[in-house]
Amino acid sequence: MGxxxxxxxxxxxxxxxxxxxxxxxxxxELVTLLGxxxxxKTTLLRIIAGLELPDDDGFGxxxxxxxxxxxxxxxxxxxxxxxxHYALFKHMSVFENIAFGLRVRPKNERPSKRAIADxxxxxxxxIQLEQFANRFPSQLSGGQRQRVALARxxxxxxRVLLLDEPFGALDAKVRQGLRTWLRRLHDKVHVTxxxxxxxxxxxxxxxxxxxxxxxxxxxxxxxxxxxxxxPASEFVIDFLGQVNVFKGRLxxxxxxxxxxxxxxxxxxxxxxxxxxxxxxxxxxxxxxxRNGSQSLPANIERINPAGAHAKLTLLxxxxxxxxxxxxxxxxxxxxxxxxxxxxxxPRKVHVFAPDYMI
Amino acid sequence: MISTSRTMNQDNNATSSTIKTQLSSFASAIIPGxxxxxxxxxxxxFLIVPLAIIFVEAFKLGIGEYLKSFQDRSAWHAIQLTLIAxxxxxxxxxxxxxxxxxxxxxxxxxxxxxxxxxIDLPFAVSPIVSGLIFVLMFGLQGWFGEWLAAYDLQxxxxxxxxxxxxxxxTFPFVARELIPLMQEQGSDEEQAxxxxxATGWQAFYRITLPNIKWAVLYGVILCNARAMGEFGxxxxxxxxIRGKTNTVPLHIEILYNEYNVVAAFAMASLLxxxxxxxxxxxxxxxxxxxxDLIVTLEPxxxxxx
Numbered sequence: 001m002g003x004x005x006x007x008x009x010x011x012x013x014x015x016x017x018x019x020x021x022x023x024x025x026x027x028x029e030l031v032t033l034l035g036x037x038x039x040x041k042t043t044l045l046r047i048i049a050g051l052e053l054p055d056d057d058g059f060g061x062x063x064x065x066x067x068x069x070x071x072x073x074x075x076x077x078x079x080x081x082x083x084x085h086y087a088l089f090k091h092m093s094v095f096e097n098i099a100f101g102l103r104v105r106p107k108n109e110r111p112s113k114r115a116i117a118d119x120x121x122x123x124x125x126x127i128q129l130e131q132f133a134n135r136f137p138s139q140l141s142g143g144q145r146q147r148v149a150l151a152r153x154x155x156x157x158x159r160v161l162l163l164d165e166p167f168g169a170l171d172a173k174v175r176q177g178l179r180t181w182l183r184r185l186h187d188k189v190h191v192t193x194x195x196x197x198x199x200x201x202x203x204x205x206x207x208x209x210x211x212x213x214x215x216x217x218x219x220x221x222x223x224x225x226x227x228x229x230x231p232a233s234e235f236v237i238d239f240l241g242q243v244n245v246f247k248g249r250l251x252x253x254x255x256x257x258x259x260x261x262x263x264x265x266x267x268x269x270x271x272x273x274x275x276x277x278x279x280x281x282x283x284x285x286x287x288x289x290r291n292g293s294q295s296l297p298a299n300i301e302r303i304n305p306a307g308a309h310a311k312l313t314l315l316x317x318x319x320x321x322x323x324x325x326x327x328x329x330x331x332x333x334x335x336x337x338x339x340x341x342x343x344x345x346p347r348k349v350h351v352f353a354p355d356y357m358i
Numbered sequence: 359m360i361s362t363s364r365t366m367n368q369d370n371n372a373t374s375s376t377i378k379t380q381l382s383s384f385a386s387a388i389i390p391g392x393x394x395x396x397x398x399x400x401x402x403x404f405l406i407v408p409l410a411i412i413f414v415e416a417f418k419l420g421i422g423e424y425l426k427s428f429q430d431r432s433a434w435h436a437i438q439l440t441l442i443a444x445x446x447x448x449x450x451x452x453x454x455x456x457x458x459x460x461x462x463x464x465x466x467x468x469x470x471x472x473x474x475x476x477i478d479l480p481f482a483v484s485p486i487v488s489g490l491i492f493v494l495m496f497g498l499q500g501w502f503g504e505w506l507a508a509y510d511l512q513x514x515x516x517x518x519x520x521x522x523x524x525x526x527x528t529f530p531f532v533a534r535e536l537i538p539l540m541q542e543q544g545s546d547e548e549q550a551x552x553x554x555x556a557t558g559w560q561a562f563y564r565i566t567l568p569n570i571k572w573a574v575l576y577g578v579i580l581c582n583a584r585a586m587g588e589f590g591x592x593x594x595x596x597x598x599i600r601g602k603t604n605t606v607p608l609h610i611e612i613l614y615n616e617y618n619v620v621a622a623f624a625m626a627s628l629l630x631x632x633x634x635x636x637x638x639x640x641x642x643x644x645x646x647x648x649x650d651l652i653v654t655l656e657p658x659x660x661x662x663x
Contacts, residue, residue: 087546
């Protein structure tokens with residue numbers, strides 16, 4: 001089922017959590033809402049669920065397959081909502097938790113006992129917890145609890161699955177496992193899914209499309225590739241992973257910073273003026289010798305060789321820090337030492353002029 | 359959390375051991391014994407002995423005299439009246455307590471803090487004052503006195519007054535017990551239930567009620583103890599009409615003032631026995647409520663590790 005949010009605003013007291021937000025999610029898509037805390041992502045999710053109502057300003061609407069559900073109660077929206085802290089029913093077994101949504105249906109719509117049992121068993125199989133049917137939530141690990149919460153939400157055959165930081169309370173290893181599991185599950189079940197997270201790695205890995213939010217607004221919507229490689233704003237590039245910022249100038253299609261000049265053909269028509277130049281650590285290379293005008297000298301301050309990339313912290317001449325990620329082979333062939341003077345050259349830059357952005 | 363508490367314990371041990379070494383071995387042998395002796399004699403003097411005296415005095419003239427005290431018609435009537443007042447005020451407080459706690463813990467609204475404070479009012483004012491409030495409202499010279507008299511309704515110096523006073527003084531028990539627990543539990547489970555299609559009522563009796571049932575019982579037990587034992591407020595509104603408006607505590611006072619010691623203590627033994635039962639139930643329920651709280655807090659603890 002496709003979902004459309006149109007011109008939705010939400011105010012809590014004096015705080016505006018959402019400012020005229022519009023978003024379209026296609027049928028069967030897995031979309032993540034990514035942003036720092038307080039950016040409005042959870043509010044947007046709760047408005048789609050019906051747990052919050054948008055401001056009654058006459059503009060906002062929430063459409064499920066074209067039907068406006070803005071006035072519909074949560075109960076009638078048929079959404080599967082998964083909470084950050086699971087919100088499992090403590091006094092019910094895993095089986096009863098999953099069966100709950102079916103058992104509370106009005107008598108004439110309620111499936112038979114047998115049908116409920118079959119449904120729950122198949123869901124237990126889906127979440128790989130068949131042998132835990134009679135356990136209570138307190139007897140499960142965090143990851144298992146969240147899988148039960150997911151099965152409970154799926155039991156009502158929701159039109160859309162909404163996940164509010166579902167892996168936020170779990171440790172890194174479990175999180176990684178559940179993430180891949182969720183993606184596989186989605187490929188199997190194909191229910192339209194919206195997932196809220198503040199973890200950019202999670203967002204980029206799981207999603208078909210990523211919605212980056214900041215200060216109650218959507219900054220960019222795009223595939224993980226798009227938002228990572230073609231960030232639409234300074235916020236997006238800053239939020240999605242580490243980045244080095246250089247103060248520079250923009251002059252007829254060229255970005256000038258320190259003593260480097262890089263061609264930026266996309267900005268050839270932009271106004272002359274100050275600009276911020278962003279370079280990802282992995283878009284920087286290190287050489288022992290000056291390489292034309294496209295490099296800047298820096299001292300190696302710290303080396304962290306643990307990991308797939310060697311992470312280097314350098315100090316530029318003007319004293320600002322530069323982060324460089326070197327592929328391990330490159331790092332070992334250069335045989336770099338702490339304190340050495342080297343030359344850093346960018347392969348790719350993102351330039352944001354105050355009034356024009358790519 | 360565990361590691362912090364461990365270091366704190368170590369600190370405590372460290373300080374106490376340095377203190378210990380400074381004291382002579384004589385003092386270190388005496389002081390714990392002395393402290394225990396003081397505590398035990400305090401408990402004996404103020405708790406055990408008075409409790410024992412009630413039963414000793416009640417059975418002083420033998421079990422026959424003890425039982426005879428209950429054959430008195432006014433004694434029976436006092437017991438009945440106490441039970442009636444309790445049976446009416448308990449459900450009222452139960453409904454009010456759950457409703458108030460539900461509203462306070464699960465919703466945000468204007469005047470919430472005022473409501474929380476008001477719930478405690480009956481604890482804050484002296485029971486005598488609580489009684490007087492009702493006399494001022496419903497008494498013959500009170501605000502509604504004339505109107506009530508015109509319709510021939512009697513509240514003060516009658517059973518309704520006693521019930522009202524009992525309801526008033528026992529008002530906070532259930533709500534106070536529930537509010538912290540329900541606030542701790544939050545409303546995630548109810549929201550989950552409703553998103554799964556449950557109606558408000560289904561969410562309440564399938565999710566909320568099972569989560570708070572021990573705390574509700576705990577509140578009811580305390581409420582019951584107070585309702586049966588209330589003296590001050592009831593004393594003001596009752597008028598002490600023997601066989602008509604006397605509850606057990608009031609009846610005990612009358613008997614005692616008439617030097618009918620055995621009968622007074624026999625009645626008192628009833629209340630004392632109720633108190634003992636209350637204590638046993640209370641400690642059991644306290645344990646259960648703590649379990650509920652641990653289960654609530656547990657996911658948060660799991661995160662830390």
